[in-house]
Every structure is written in structure tokens, then in C-alpha cells.
Amino acid sequence: MTSSGNQRLQSNLRTDGGESAISVGIIGAGVAGAGAAYALRDMNAQVRIFEKSRGVCGRAATRRKNGCRYDHGANYIKDADARTTELIPTLGTDGLVDIGKPVWTFEEDEEISSGESREEYKWTWENGMTQLAKRLLAETTASVQNQTQIESLSYISSDNTWSITDTEGTRYGAFDVVLLTPPAPQTADILAQSEWNDPHREDLITAVRDIDYRTVRTVVLHYPFRESYPWYALVNTDKNHPIGWASREECKTNHVPDGESLFIVQMSPDWSTEHYDAPVETAADDTAQKLAALLDDSRYLEYDWADDQGWRYALPNNGIETHQTEYGQQAGLYIAGDWVAGRGRVNEALWNGYDAASEVAEAHL
Numbered sequence: 001m002t003s004s005g006n007q008r009l010q011s012n013l014r015t016d017g018g019e020s021a022i023s024v025g026i027i028g029a030g031v032a033g034a035g036a037a038y039a040l041r042d043m044n045a046q047v048r049i050f051e052k053s054r055g056v057c058g059r060a061a062t063r064r065k066n067g068c069r070y071d072h073g074a075n076y077i078k079d080a081d082a083r084t085t086e087l088i089p090t091l092g093t094d095g096l097v098d099i100g101k102p103v104w105t106f107e108e109d110e111e112i113s114s115g116e117s118r119e120e121y122k123w124t125w126e127n128g129m130t131q132l133a134k135r136l137l138a139e140t141t142a143s144v145q146n147q148t149q150i151e152s153l154s155y156i157s158s159d160n161t162w163s164i165t166d167t168e169g170t171r172y173g174a175f176d177v178v179l180l181t182p183p184a185p186q187t188a189d190i191l192a193q194s195e196w197n198d199p200h201r202e203d204l205i206t207a208v209r210d211i212d213y214r215t216v217r218t219v220v221l222h223y224p225f226r227e228s229y230p231w232y233a234l235v236n237t238d239k240n241h242p243i244g245w246a247s248r249e250e251c252k253t254n255h256v257p258d259g260e261s262l263f264i265v266q267m268s269p270d271w272s273t274e275h276y277d278a279p280v281e282t283a284a285d286d287t288a289q290k291l292a293a294l295l296d297d298s299r300y301l302e303y304d305w306a307d308d309q310g311w312r313y314a315l316p317n318n319g320i321e322t323h324q325t326e327y328g329q330q331a332g333l334y335i336a337g338d339w340v341a342g343r344g345r346v347n348e349a350l351w352n353g354y355d356a357a358s359e360v361a362e363a364h365l
Contacts, residue, residue, distance in 0.1 A: 021046050022364050023174065024357075025164050026142075027150050027190070028181035030058025031346055032337045032353030034133035036179055037142040039357035043365050047142035048172070050164065052149035055130060056137065059314065060346055062128025065307055068256050070249045071129040072218045072264060072309050075233070077346040079121040084347045088123050091135040095126040097253045101232035108240035110294050115235070122232070126254045132346070152193040153178055155331055162332060177332040177360050181353060183313035184211035184339045200327035204335075207324040211339050216244065216314035217272035219280075219287040220307040223261040223300065226250060234294070242271040243290050263300075265291060272310070280308045315344035325356075334360060 021044045026033045029051035037047050055061075059073040076099060079085040089096070099122040105115040125131035137144065149167045156163060156174065163173030180187045188208040191201075233247030245266040250256040265287050267275070275283050284306035292300035319342020325335060336356035338349040 020044075022176040023161075024048070024177045024179065024360065025050065025162065025172065025175040026179045026181065027164070027187075028052075028058065028337075029056040029133060029137075029144050029146075030181060030337075031060055031133060031349040032058075032181040032356075033179070034136040035350040035353030036181070036336060036357035036360075037140045038136040039354040040142075040361060041140040043361050045361070045365065047140065048175075049137075049142055049144045050148045050150050050166070050172070051144055051146050054146050056144060056146075057130040057133035058349075059311060060129040060132055061309070062130045063307065063309075066222065066305060068222065068249065068260070068262050069126075069128055070220060070255060070262055070264060071124055071252075072220055072307070073311065074129055074346045075245075075247055075264065076122040076124045076129070077132060077350075079123070080345065080347050081351070083351060085121070088121075091132075091139070095131065097124050097126055098122065099124065099232050099251050101230065101251050103233045103235055103247075104231040105237045106234050106241065106294065107236065107238040110241070110296075112231075112234060112294075115231075124252055126252075128255075129346075132350075150190060152190060153196065153333075154194060155196040155198075155333075157197075160332065175332075177334065177364055179334045179336060179353075179356060179360065181336050183213070183337070184208050184316065185213075185313060187335060187337075196328070196331070196333070198328060198331060204324065204327035207320045207327075208335070210318070211320065211342075212317040213313045213339075214269040214315040214317060214344075215272045215276060216269065216311045217267050217276055217283065218309045218311065219265045219267060219283055220309075221263045221265060221284060221288055221291065221300070221303040222305045223263070223302075224259075224304050225299065226259055226261045227297070236268070239268065241290075241294075242268050243287075243294060244268045246291060246294065263291060269315075276310050276312070280306060283308055313339075316342055318342050329359070329363065332364065 024047045026049045061073040106112045151167045154163045161174035162178045165171045232251040249262040256262045316339040336353040341348045
């Protein structure tokens with residue numbers, strides 16, 4: 001990319017203990033980006049992560065308010081595969097929480113039925129889901145630069161490296177490898193504004209833009225009482241109810257004070273799209289009415305405080321073909337995320353990032 005007057009080049013050191021090391025720039029410190037850095041932890045690589053927000057872990061997010069701590073994006077990570085089952089305890093069992101109640105189901109008619117058994121783990125941490133990325137990154141030497149939104153990339157063919165430019169015009173590099181992990185629309189925007197001459201450039205941008213997402217608005221409702229239920233959460237299975245998910249944060253150790261209740265209500269994509277920009281009070285009132293009806297308990301009409309978060313790119317409906325992920329790899333350009341796999345799950349994001357970085361290691365280390 002052509003340098004402008006307010007751009008300055010910031011170079012990474014290209015050596016590690018006197019030996020040649022590759023320089024890897026990762027865009028996004030969500031679960032996929034943290035998983036990628038973790039995969040490179042024992043490699044001869046210098047990893048620098050650029051994250052637009054103030055924290056890490058992306059949609060596996062945690063917030064604190066009025067004495068409560070709550071996961072308002074991804075609620076937990078399941079032992080959905082052998083790798084996850086093996087990994088999570090190795091990151092440290094201090095503060096690790098296995099949610100002790102099952103997820104039950106309901107349909108449009110609001111009939112609640114028992115669902116899963118308790119033969120699976122649903123992990124989070126006393127300090128919340130952001131611990132996943134924090135603990136992964138703590139095992140690495142990667143640096144994280146927060147509040148840095150990346151706008152474009154530029155391939156420097158003379159030395160086969162990349163530079164990275166943020167929205168303030170600051171330019172970083174040079175990087176032997178760049179890994180993009182933001183949601184597909186944001187990744188496509190970065191690629192579209194990048195300087196990279198390759199016959200597959202437009203094919204890659206098109207493939208990434210073809211990823212379709214479901215929008216979810218999370219509404220958090222706090223109550224000054226606590227009811228006992230045999231379930232941790234309720235999930236709508238026929239996709240015909242305005243509530244897609246409702247869980248009780250008090251089922252997580254040290255998240256909610258005794259005698260209080262905090263519901264994390266993730267509304268359906270249709271409701272979320274229609275009410276995405278509605279004031280939080282309006283959204284909370286409507287959500288409380290629907291929660292009270294679902295639980296058949298009018299007490300849930302009267303919450304004492306509310307919070308919310310809109311996730312415009314919450315859940316991918318589709319992924320991309322394996323051969324499409326290879327576009328750009330010869331030049332050192334990689335992509336990763338749950339949207340690459342086409343399944344909006346924490347473990348999918350984690351291992352897609354890990355596997356992309358493993359491909360980096362195989363090709364460049």
C-alpha cells in the first residue's frame with residue numbers, strides 16, 4: 001500500500017535467540033486468533049496480534065455489572081471433541097467451572113422438556129469465558145496490540161512479506177505470514193482494500209463474502225430473587241420462538257450473588273434483526289414478557305436491571321470449501337474462524353485457528 005503522510009512503518013524484529021524466525025501477524029484476538037498463537041507457541045515464530053477491542057476472546061465475552069459477572073456471548077465451551085476434552089484442564093483447573101445442570105428444550109408452544117444428559121462438560125471459568133483466550137495466550141510469547149482496527153494488507157513481492165495498515169494509517173511489518181480471523185464480512189472488507197496481485201484474489205474475496213450469518217441480540221435480565229430449576233438453560237429447538245436461548249448465570253460458580261438471578265436471553269435471529277437498534281429498555285421489556293410467558297411466572301416481568309449486546313455476525317450459516325482456504329497461502333496469507341468451518345461453536349473457532357497455524361508451521365517453519 002502506498003504510504004500516506006500520516007503513515008509510519010513499524011517493523012517487527014526478525015530474529016529469535018540469534019536464529020532466523022518467521023514473523024506472523026494475526027488479525028483478531030478472538031478464540032481463533034488465540035488458538036493460532038497457541039499452536040505456534042513452541043515454534044520459531046514471532047507472533048503479533050492486532051485486536052480492535054480493548055479485550056480478547058471476541059464473542060466469548062464476559063462482562064461485570066452490579067456485583068455480577070456474566071458471559072453474554074458464548075456461554076461455555078463443551079467437550080465436543082477429544083482435543084477440547086484434553087486441552088481445557090491443561091490450561092489450569094484453578095477457577096475452572098463445569099456447569100452442573102443440563103440444557104433442556106422447548107418449542108413454539110412453550111412446552112419445556114428435559115434435554116441433554118449430564119454426561120458432558122460445559123466449561124467456563126469463575127472469571128468468565130474470556131479466560132479461554134487469556135489462558136491460551138499466557139502459554140505463548142505472542143504480543144497483543146488492542147484497540148487497533150486493521151483496514152488493509154499489502155503484499156511486498158520483492159521480499160515475499162506483508163505489511164498491515166490500521167484505520168489510523170499506521171503501518172506495521174514486515175510479516176512473513178498474515179492470518180485473518182475476524183468475522184467473514186470484516187475479513188472480506190480487509191481483503192478488498194488490500195494490495196495483493198494474485199489470480200485467486202477475487203475468488204477468495206467472493207468466497208468469504210458468500211458467508212451468511214444469523215444475527216443475535218443478547219438481553220441480560222437481573223432479578224432480586226432466585227428460583228430453583230432442574231436445568232441450567234433452555235434452548236428452542238424448532239426455531240419458531242422469539243427466544244432462542246435462556247440460561248441462568250447463577251449456575252456458574254461466583255458469577256451471581258446468593259439469592260439473585262441473572263438470565264442471559266439470546267433472542268432469535270428474526271427478533272434480533274427486527275429489534276437490533278431498539279433501546280435497551282424497550283428490548284428488555286419485550287424480552288421479559290416473553291421470558292415470563294415461557295416460564296409461566298409473572299415475577300419475571302419485573303427485572304431490576306438489564307444489559308444487552310448485539311452480535312450482528314453471531315452464527316455462520318455456511319462455511320467455505322477446503323480449496324478456497326488455500327487461496328493466498330503460497331504468499332503467506334491464511335484465514336481462520338468458526339465461519340471457515342461453517343459452525344458457530346467455540347471449539348470450532350479454537351481448532352480452526354489452531355489448525356490454520358499448524359499449516360503455517362508446516363509450510364514456513
